Structures are given as structure tokens and as C-alpha cells.
Amino acid sequence: MTGHFMLLNTKKHLLPKNCSVEKREQMGSKGEVVVENKEWVLSAYAPQGVPTSDHLKLRTTKLTLSIDSIPDGHVALQLLWLSIDPYLRTRMTGNQEGLYFPQFELNQVVNGFGVAKVIASKDKAYKDGDIVLNPFILVAEYCVVPTNFLQKVNSSVEIPLPEYLSALGVPGFAAWIAIEVLANAKEGENVFISAAAGGVGMFAGQLAKIKGCRVIGSTGSDEKVKLLKEEFRYNDAFNYNKENDYDVALSKYFPNGIDIYLENVGGKMLEAVLNHVNYRARIPVCGMISQYNQVWNEREGVRNLLNMVGKEVRMEGYLVGSYLDRFGDFAKEMEDYMKQKKISSKLKIYSGIECFLESLASIFSGSNIGKVVIQVKHDA
Amino acid sequence: MTGHFMLLNTKKHLLPKNCSVEKREQMGSKGEVVVENKEWVLSAYAPQGVPTSDHLKLRTTKLTLSIDSIPDGHVALQLLWLSIDPYLRTRMTGNQEGLYFPQFELNQVVNGFGVAKVIASKDKAYKDGDIVLNPFILVAEYCVVPTNFLQKVNSSVEIPLPEYLSALGVPGFAAWIAIEVLANAKEGENVFISAAAGGVGMFAGQLAKIKGCRVIGSTGSDEKVKLLKEEFRYNDAFNYNKENDYDVALSKYFPNGIDIYLENVGGKMLEAVLNHVNYRARIPVCGMISQYNQVWNEREGVRNLLNMVGKEVRMEGYLVGSYLDRFGDFAKEMEDYMKQKKISSKLKIYSGIECFLESLASIFSGSNIGKVVIQVKHDA
Known part of the structure; x- marks a missing residue:
């Protein structure tokens, strides 16, 4: 194993700017990698008003990543860029009426549309380092997900990664x-x-x-x-x-x-x-x-x-x-x-997964210009 | 001439039930036929509420019908059945906003969808006695109109005439x-x-x-x-x-x-x-x-x-x-x-053109069953 976790082990991944630097992974006794994983949990539904810290809570958990623990047909992903969209808010009301996407579950990590990097794979169609789009990625720095919703990003095209959440997203x-x-x-x-x-x-x-x-x-x-x-x-x-x-x-x-x-x-x-x-x-x-x-x-x-x-x-x-x-x-x-430069694009970039609540609130404030995204991994 | 007006001259046409019987036509000095013509005029717009006699007024005029006075490409029509529809009301508000059909003009006879009989023709495609649909027929017992909006009713089909304003209308x-x-x-x-x-x-x-x-x-x-x-x-x-x-x-x-x-x-x-x-x-x-x-x-x-x-x-x-x-x-x-009797139809029939205002108001009262029509000519 371990090859899959080279990126983690060699500490090449940088932390989000706003994130307090701490030791984020350690080799466990059985060759496992344990990462500290920041993630956003819905603690209460918000029937009205802009969601606040009463509804969304940031928590840090330890996530054990061993290749053996990843089920077949799954990959471990590191979130690079997260898209912040109005529909996320509609999944937090507790009221399913008139909605297609289900409500987020209470006390679970919410999910959204993101660009991520494969850091371990149990699906031969994906290898370490692949960049993928995932419409239902957890709002967490790391996660293990099935590959059926993933779409590879053709990184040969000279378009910045976050544009896959914007112009091309x-x-x-x-x-x-x-x-x-x-x-x-x-x-x-x-x-x-x-x-x-x-x-x-x-x-x-x-x-x-x-x-x-x-x-x-x-x-x-x-x-x-x-x-x-x-x-x-x-x-x-x-x-x-x-x-x-x-x-x-x-x-x-x-x-x-x-x-x-x-x-x-x-x-x-x-x-x-x-x-x-x-x-x-x-x-x-x-x-x-x-x-x-x-x-x-x-x-x-x-x-x-x-x-x-x-x-x-x-x-x-x-x-x-x-x-x-x-x-x-x-x-x-x-x-x-x-x-052909016929289309211009503007991004409003928040830095660090800690900004999830702030960035979500911002899209209802009328203050943003362009597409709101979070750069979760600083050097993504 | 006169052949065209045989129906009128022989008095075979009967008056609407509610209509006071009076002498309705007379031969003029030059072989003209003069008919007394009941018609409904919009005297004021009704921006809101159900239109009343403040807005729609019944008047009787004398209409001179001579074949020479009918322009080429026109016919004289006797209205048999008139359709009463909600869109008529939208043409009486005085406010064109959001509407496709124009507002009725003040002090003019309003129009609607009707089945009529040709009683004189200056268009060789139409002959006396033809039954026609006219989507813009005057709400009047008689009128002279161009033939471009007319559609002949194939009376060989065994369907009652008012159904051309209802099931087949x-x-x-x-x-x-x-x-x-x-x-x-x-x-x-x-x-x-x-x-x-x-x-x-x-x-x-x-x-x-x-x-x-x-x-x-x-x-x-x-x-x-x-x-x-x-x-x-x-x-x-x-x-x-x-x-x-x-x-x-x-x-x-x-x-x-x-x-x-x-x-x-x-x-x-x-x-x-x-x-x-x-x-x-x-x-x-x-x-x-x-x-x-x-x-x-x-x-x-x-x-x-x-x-x-x-x-x-x-x-x-x-x-x-x-x-x-x-x-x-x-x-x-x-x-x-x-x-095949797979479709049933109900008609709510008002009798006589005098009922135009009453029948129009009725469709907003929730009291009607089926399609509202006026039988303008009693034996149509």
C-alpha cells in the first residue's frame, strides 16, 4: 500500500490559508494513514433566513485511510475546489416540498459539487493524481466515495481547474x-x-x-x-x-x-x-x-x-x-x-473549507461578482 | 335581389324567446331590407369586477341590407349561436397589458365567436343558407362581414350546431x-x-x-x-x-x-x-x-x-x-x-341576444355547468 498515499505522506498537500497549521496525518501502527479531516455537518434545519452557525457546524474528525479500507469501486478523494450554489440552501430547510434533491440529513456531512484529486483508488479506471468532478462530494477535505458519479477532468485543456465549476461546470x-x-x-x-x-x-x-x-x-x-x-x-x-x-x-x-x-x-x-x-x-x-x-x-x-x-x-x-x-x-x-475569448468568466474565490458557511451566506447577500467557489486546497 | 333575403321576407326566422315581438324588417323603397338589429355596445371599460349594464348596453338599430350595399368579398350573416367565454371579459378592461387580443373599442359593438347563417353573399364561395363559424362575429343579430375569417360548418355531420362552439369548437x-x-x-x-x-x-x-x-x-x-x-x-x-x-x-x-x-x-x-x-x-x-x-x-x-x-x-x-x-x-x-359516445358534452344555453350580459356574468359566478352559449335565433 502506501503508494496511494504518497501525497499525504510526503506532506506535499498544503493547508488552506485560513487553516491553523497542525499535524494532519500520522502513520498508524498498521501502515494506515490517519488524516485530520475538516468537514461541515448540518446540525439543524433552517426553515427560513440565511443559515448560520446554529445550523452548520465545522468539525474535525480523524479519518483513517488505508487502501484495504476502501471498498471496491471506490476512491479516496482530496477536495480541491468546491462550488457554492443556491440549491445547497434548499437542501437545508427540512421541507422537501417542491424539491427534487433530497434534504441533507441531520448530523451528517453535507455535500456539493467539487473538483477533487484521487489519492487512493480501488477502481482501475482511476489512478492516483487523477482530477475528477464529483457532483455529490462531501463538504470535507477528504472523503471516500463510489466512482459512479465521478467524471474525469481532461487537464490537457488549458482552462483553470475552478472553471470546471464555472464556465465549464x-x-x-x-x-x-x-x-x-x-x-x-x-x-x-x-x-x-x-x-x-x-x-x-x-x-x-x-x-x-x-x-x-x-x-x-x-x-x-x-x-x-x-x-x-x-x-x-x-x-x-x-x-x-x-x-x-x-x-x-x-x-x-x-x-x-x-x-x-x-x-x-x-x-x-x-x-x-x-x-x-x-x-x-x-x-x-x-x-x-x-x-x-x-x-x-x-x-x-x-x-x-x-x-x-x-x-x-x-x-x-x-x-x-x-x-x-x-x-x-x-x-x-x-x-x-x-x-476564442468570446466568453469572460469571473470567480469569487473563498479560501479554505472553513469558509463554507460564510461563502454560502454571501450568495444571498447580493455582494458577489461571478461564480462563488472555495479553494479548499491552497495550491490546487 | 331579394332571393338573398328570402328567409327574412318570408318571416321564417323566429325571434329569440325573450325578445318582444315586433316588426323586424320592412321592404324599403329601393328593394332594400331594413332589419331591426339588437346589438351590444361597450359603453365603458370595466377595469375590475364583473361587467354590468354600466359597461355593456343593448341597443336596437336599423340595419339596411341590400345586396348592392354588401362589399365584394363580404357576406351578410344572421347570428344563430354565440359562444360566451372568459376572454371576452379580458377585452373589456381598458388595459392591454399582457393581452394578445386587443381591447374592444368604446362605443362599438363587441364581438365574439359564433355560428351564423349566410343570408346574403358577395363571395362566390358562400351561398345563402350556408352555416359558418366566425371567431369575430359582432354580438348582434345581423352583421355584414368579410369572409376571410369564416369557416363553413359541414352540416352533414350529425352533431348539433352549438357543439361547433363547444366539443368541436x-x-x-x-x-x-x-x-x-x-x-x-x-x-x-x-x-x-x-x-x-x-x-x-x-x-x-x-x-x-x-x-x-x-x-x-x-x-x-x-x-x-x-x-x-x-x-x-x-x-x-x-x-x-x-x-x-x-x-x-x-x-x-x-x-x-x-x-x-x-x-x-x-x-x-x-x-x-x-x-x-x-x-x-x-x-x-x-x-x-x-x-x-x-x-x-x-x-x-x-x-x-x-x-x-x-x-x-x-x-x-x-x-x-x-x-x-x-x-x-x-x-x-x-x-x-x-x-363513439366516448365524449359527453353539456351546454348551458341562454336564449336571446338580450342575455349577453347575464350570460357573461354567469361564467364568473361558478354557477354554470358546461359550455355557455346563447341561442340567438330561436329555431337555429
Whole structure:
């Protein structure tokens, strides 16, 4: 054995910056490696509000990793990069109603989408050092998982690893499904992107621009408005915090109405949009960031859904996991765009798994620019 | 001339039952026929509430019909049957927002969908006595219209004329589009029909049953519940007026969740449904009868649209006019079903054009069973 744990044994892995340095592994009496493993546990459901340390607790356990202890068809992974997404929050309410992914279990380590390195393998398709995507990786520095959900990252492509959680990951794919599959954007159409500087929004707007659409974004700060126009090439953008009346704003920015609305926020913005939709408008519903932290019957109701009839509007919720058969098409197209510099990407990088709670809360604060990720391993 | 007006001249046409009998036509000095023509005029918009005699006024005018006065490509029509539909109300608010059909013009005769008889023709494709459908016929006993929107009714089929406004008309077609085109109902799926004893609902439920679905309806009286189960062969049905909590009702009637919801009512029922939808549920939005009579920002808001994401729900408004390329498929299928007695139909018949306002108000009262029509000509 032990070859599998070379990386650990030689201490080449560095600790996250914020992490107190301590002895993190030791050779046990039987050639085992014992690592100190920081991991996040759901200690209580949070029916509403942004989750706090009352709900999510960081703990350190000792994890014994011996090749003999890894079941066949499993690998030991070291988490490198973790994706921070709104759907994580929906799995912490304790209320399964209306949700596809199950609730996280109480007193268990939560999971998310991550890029990890194989550090020990009992599956001949994977070897030490392989970089893999795992949509259900534990929010822990190390874990042992079955290989059936893993996807190898082709590291020969000159794209930084965290972009596999962003442009080439869930946000990029979510944007592509919305714009190309569900909305099937056509040249000259009027496209409105909410949460436009967020993980999905930034790619959706750029993909619509590539299709020849007129693209307007809404976002939460003047800094982000500038970014949308200058870096993401939006035709125009506005700061929703400065608009007293979304109806007035949309009248101004969409004199010819809205053909496609990427729904990322919900509530009053959706309501305003429904007053400006064109005939056969499409509304892919990616998320409703304004609505996640409230129990449903305290959320803002949308009162003008009747407009969907007269304008034949189609509103459609979607999960990227249901479109995996299209992932290859997406990845090829997106890689081409990135190589041609047709798509810009912004990452908001938190450092260290200790930041999980803070980074999760941040995506509901409207303060982030770009895709939020945690660099779990400092030199990943 | 005159041949064209034989029907009028020989007084074979009978007056609506409720209509005071009076001399309704007279030969003018130049061989013209002058008819007294009852017609409904929009005198004021009704932004909210059920329209009243403040908004719609019956007037009697004299209409001169001479073959020379009919433009080429036009016909003179006598209205036989008029369809009473919720969309008529949406054209009387004075607010075009979110609507496809334009608002009716003030002080003009309103129009609707009707079956009429050609009584004079300046289009060689039409001859006296032809029975035609006209989606934009004036709500008047007589009118002169261009022939481009007319569709001849094949009277050889043994189906009563008003069924061309019902099973084989807009409600039947709307039901068929919802169940077969938009929802694409599959055997064994759980289907919920709101306003289930109404014009669209009664056909939608029966079409879903034919497809092998389990069909539950909601409606506003015990009498209608009985009808749904006994005559329309619904698996079950409930009276929403007797349910304090729609969520509880849907838990009871849909232990396995809802795959298809035909949205006819809006507001709280839609909200309850969104708490019971299955993965990839489809919600064709035909109308929202509970919402028509309120200005939009006083309507009941739907607060749980976020459920559309996790369950990948598709909600889609539609207008039958956009699917006319499928009308032939529909008509063939529906005629077959009717001949095979697989589809039952109920008509709520008002008698006389004088009843236009009363019949329109009735469709918002929840009191009707089946499709509401006016028999304008007593012996049509």
C-alpha cells in the first residue's frame, strides 16, 4: 500500500490559508494513514433566513485511510475546489416540498459539487493524481466515495481547474441550457438576465450576445453594472437597488418588450417582467434567489400570471442534472468560445473549507461578482 | 335581389324567446331590407369586477341590407349561436397589458365567436343558407362581414350546431391542445382539472381519461361533482367550496402527486398544486377564472413558484388561435370520439341576444355547468 498515499505522506498537500497549521496525518501502527479531516455537518434545519452557525457546524474528525479500507469501486478523494450554489440552501430547510434533491440529513456531512484529486483508488479506471468532478462530494477535505458519479477532468485543456465549476461546470451549463435549449434564443431577440453578474447570469448574457440578441442585465451594484457592460458585453444593465419601480425600469430598457427572461431572482422582478413580455416569451427558471430564505407562504406572491395566457408565455423550471445528455455539446461549444475569448468568466474565490458557511451566506447577500467557489486546497 | 333575403321576407326566422315581438324588417323603397338589429355596445371599460349594464348596453338599430350595399368579398350573416367565454371579459378592461387580443373599442359593438347563417353573399364561395363559424362575429343579430375569417360548418355531420362552439369548437380544441399537445398526457399519469365542469374542463378530463390517465376534477358544487363522476367519468372530484385547505384536499386526492394540472382558475388553487407537483409536471394555462375581475395588483399572488425549479415544472399559457394548424387533427379525433359516445358534452344555453350580459356574468359566478352559449335565433 502506501503508494496511494504518497501525497499525504510526503506532506506535499498544503493547508488552506485560513487553516491553523497542525499535524494532519500520522502513520498508524498498521501502515494506515490517519488524516485530520475538516468537514461541515448540518446540525439543524433552517426553515427560513440565511443559515448560520446554529445550523452548520465545522468539525474535525480523524479519518483513517488505508487502501484495504476502501471498498471496491471506490476512491479516496482530496477536495480541491468546491462550488457554492443556491440549491445547497434548499437542501437545508427540512421541507422537501417542491424539491427534487433530497434534504441533507441531520448530523451528517453535507455535500456539493467539487473538483477533487484521487489519492487512493480501488477502481482501475482511476489512478492516483487523477482530477475528477464529483457532483455529490462531501463538504470535507477528504472523503471516500463510489466512482459512479465521478467524471474525469481532461487537464490537457488549458482552462483553470475552478472553471470546471464555472464556465465549464454547472453555471455555464445552466446558462447554456437556458439560452440555447429552453429559450432557443434567436438573433435580434430582447433578452433580460436577472442576477446578471452571478454564476449563471454572466454566462447566459454572453451566450445570448453570441446568438445576436440584445441583452440587458439587472444586478445589485454599480460596480457590477459596469462589469456587465464592459467585460461581459451586455448592451445595457441597471442596478435594481436604484430602481424604485421595476415596471418603469423595464419600460425604459425594453421599449420593444422582453422575449426571453432568465429567471434567477423571483418575486417582484418576475412580476414586473410579466407586464413586459412579448408574445411567446420564454422564461427559463434557473432559481429565485430572493425567495430561498423565506418559508414559502411568506414569499412575495406573483399576481399577474394571467398574463401568461394572453401572451402564450412559457415558464419552465430546470435542473442541469436532467440535461446531462447535452453536456458534451455544451462542453465543446463552451471550450471553443473560451479559447476564442468570446466568453469572460469571473470567480469569487473563498479560501479554505472553513469558509463554507460564510461563502454560502454571501450568495444571498447580493455582494458577489461571478461564480462563488472555495479553494479548499491552497495550491490546487 | 331579394332571393338573398328570402328567409327574412318570408318571416321564417323566429325571434329569440325573450325578445318582444315586433316588426323586424320592412321592404324599403329601393328593394332594400331594413332589419331591426339588437346589438351590444361597450359603453365603458370595466377595469375590475364583473361587467354590468354600466359597461355593456343593448341597443336596437336599423340595419339596411341590400345586396348592392354588401362589399365584394363580404357576406351578410344572421347570428344563430354565440359562444360566451372568459376572454371576452379580458377585452373589456381598458388595459392591454399582457393581452394578445386587443381591447374592444368604446362605443362599438363587441364581438365574439359564433355560428351564423349566410343570408346574403358577395363571395362566390358562400351561398345563402350556408352555416359558418366566425371567431369575430359582432354580438348582434345581423352583421355584414368579410369572409376571410369564416369557416363553413359541414352540416352533414350529425352533431348539433352549438357543439361547433363547444366539443368541436374553442373549448374542445382548448382541452385537446392542453391534454394532447402541451401536456402530452401518458397512460397512468395523475391529472388534475380545475373548473372541471366548465367548457374546457369537461372535455380535458374526458380526453385525459381516454388516454388512460387518473383524472380528478375540482368544481364549485356537489351537483357538478356528481356530474363529473357520473357523466364525464372522472375518477373522482371535489367541491372546492367545501375544502378549507386545498393543500389537504390535494394530499388526499393525489397521494402520488400531480403530473398534469389544467390551470383554469389561478390564485390559491395554483399555489396548492405547486406544493403537490411531480417531477416534470406540466401546467397548461388555459385561463384563470378567479383572477379576471380584479386589477392585477389586487389579485392573489402565487408564492411558491420556486417549486418549479426543483421539480422542473413547465407552465405554459396558450391561445387556441395559435394552434390552428392542428385544428384538422383535433376535429377528426373529436368527431370520432363523439360518434363513439366516448365524449359527453353539456351546454348551458341562454336564449336571446338580450342575455349577453347575464350570460357573461354567469361564467364568473361558478354557477354554470358546461359550455355557455346563447341561442340567438330561436329555431337555429
